[in-house]
Amino acid sequence: MEEPELDLDSRKRIFNVVKEYPGLNMKAIQRKTELNLNLVKYHLQKLEEMEMVNKVDEEGYKRYYPEEYDGERLDSRDKRLLGLLRKEKPLAIVLYLLNHGGKAKHSEISEGLDIPPSTLSYHLKKLKEKNVLKEIEGIYKIVDEKHISHLLMEYDPPDDVVERFVDVWEDFSL
């Protein structure tokens, strides 16, 4: 399907950010585009109406995804996965497993990533619920290694130290 023409420069910038980084929330899109938050909100609504992007509510965060990527529609499973892989710990766990033949024990991941066992169990449970991982006799394995690798290559995570700092302080108010 041919992409509808976007006459406004800011809307195009917003759409390009959503395409490049699917799964960002509104504030992250605003930071990437350096536009006013209300303007971003307005254009995202318009883009939703035009069925070019859609919004998914994930654990209190509204994340935005392009309807299509390189002519292919992102399915709901991919959207859920990308939302999860936008978070630091789940991403680190998945990358650790990918770098270690796609499987590892709880203790190995905990030591390798320096994550306390209880915190790791929490994130592993979330990853199992989303069907990213499965556990067989205490060994955690990526369900679809090829698919996850493909998603990670296509959708580069934008997270960095400044982004984390901004995330915490932007939400802070008395």
Add this chain to the structure above:
Amino acid sequence: MTYVQLAYNATLGVMTVLSLALTIISLLGYERTKNSKFLFITLAFLSFFIKGIWLSYNSYIHPIEIDFDFWLPVLVLDNIILILFYFTTLKR
């Protein structure tokens, strides 16, 4: 140089470096968001950094006049504040 002086200098060094790092990160946060809140945060961390430079300068120029027993706990508390800020805002 006494142990207290050594501890003072080490604590001062940590505080200065940590506050400089947080100042730069918060300034980059302002650059990215253009939200004036980050300018205030930058100023807060910059104040710690200026304090670190000021105390370093004084400990170099007039080391004898410094009451290390008084300033060491003050600097340790400053470091605790900065380290807590670091872990709160940069670690997930």
